[in-house]
Amino acid sequence: MTDITNTTAGHLLGAADIRRIADEAGVSPTKKFGQNFVIDPGTVRRIVREAGVTGNDHVMEVGPGLGSLTLAILETGAAMTAVEIDPPLAERLPSTVAEFMPEAVDRLNVVNRDALTVTSDNVPDFNGDDSFTLVANLPYNVATPILLTLLERFDNLGSFLVMVQKEVADRLAAKPGSKIYGTPSVKLAWYGTAERVGTIGRNVFWPAPNVDSALVKFTRFAADDPANPAVGEHAPQRALVFQLIDAAFGQRRKTLHAALKRLVSAQAFEAAGIDPTRRGETLTITEFAALAAAVQRQNIQSEEAE
Structure with a gap:
């Protein structure tokens, strides 16, 4: 992919923008989809910075919502596919990008689909990539299943940086012997290494959740990494x-x-x-x-x- 480095900051969404877009689209956050929209530009820029996204990257975003993080990803010059389960939000997102970052419209593809049903067949956008990255503010109630499902189905999902409930983040990054080490911790470790890289307060969301959030960064094992349990002469299924x-x-x-x-x-x-x-x-x-x-x-x- 051509190196497209965007050195000028775009207009990211603040609280007033979020509420206006939601009102125009007839959208209100729902518990069903675990929706809490980020209203702070500094937070989404921090997420993208921690993820290390550049203009050379191809990014998947799950649950773009009203587009706060989407715009911050596009601001880097990256190409991306946003997977959104809620039809009104999926329909609205391209218009939001066209309004706030028109030069990025051609670098965005929106897929109206449940992330748990995504495969390389029904979302073939990443099939030609050696590696791609996931950057997302994940719904708290399905964050772990989404991550493990995507890692299983996309061998070329090389890394992710996700914002999840702090308790979920702690479990994903937990090490053996700790009280919170469990099924998510060890299954994620089959694919690579995870670490917590920051905490996010509740006041950057609308509506504000009842819990704090945290960032988890993950890097997949290389095929020749001796720490990779999935390779070798006696590698188990x-x-x-x-x-x-x-x-x-x-x-x-x-x-x-x-x-x-x-x-x-x-x-x-x-x-x-x-x-x-x-x-x-x-x-x-x-x-x-x-x-x-x-x-x-x-x-x-x-x-x-x-």
Whole structure:
């Protein structure tokens, strides 16, 4: 993609702009879609800055709403596809960009679709990219499923910077052994590394939510990264790894021996070098992958023996 660096600041949306656009479009924030619109230009510029978006990037935004973050992304010169579930908002967004940043209209594509249904077939915009990035203010109630679904379906989703509920951010970036380390933490770690990179107060939203928000930055493992549990001679299948994770955290206070007794034999624990008296919350993604690989090898040997 051609380097298009925009050095002049555009007009981003403030509180008065947001309320006017919402009124003109007959839109009011709904709990159904978890809508809280950002009314502070400084916040959306900070998100884009933390994401490191440049004019060379192709960006996916989920839940653009009234366009606050959309304009900040386009301000960099990047090309982008916005995925919006709410039909009136999806219909209105191009008009907002045309009004506030007309030179960016040709760099925006809007898709009216639930992000959980997005695939490379029905949103082929990123199929020709070696890598693309996700930048979004995600609805609190579906943030984790959206992230894990997109990472599974798009191998070339190389990074993301998302604003989510602070509690969700803490869970996504949690490390083994902490009380908040759980299924989202370890499943995200299968794909790459995540970290919290900032906190966002409630007063930058309309309507103001009852919780604080935080930013999570994620970078996907390279295929040749030795830390990548999905590659190597004995790399296990993701589905099996996730099955073990679900079982281990489904009965969090139980030992691995008790929680995984129907899935993992004593021999598999021994082969993986995992003490079955440990709890799932102490295992790294590498250890879950080793356990899955041992189960996988044992299953193959059993099939061959039949």
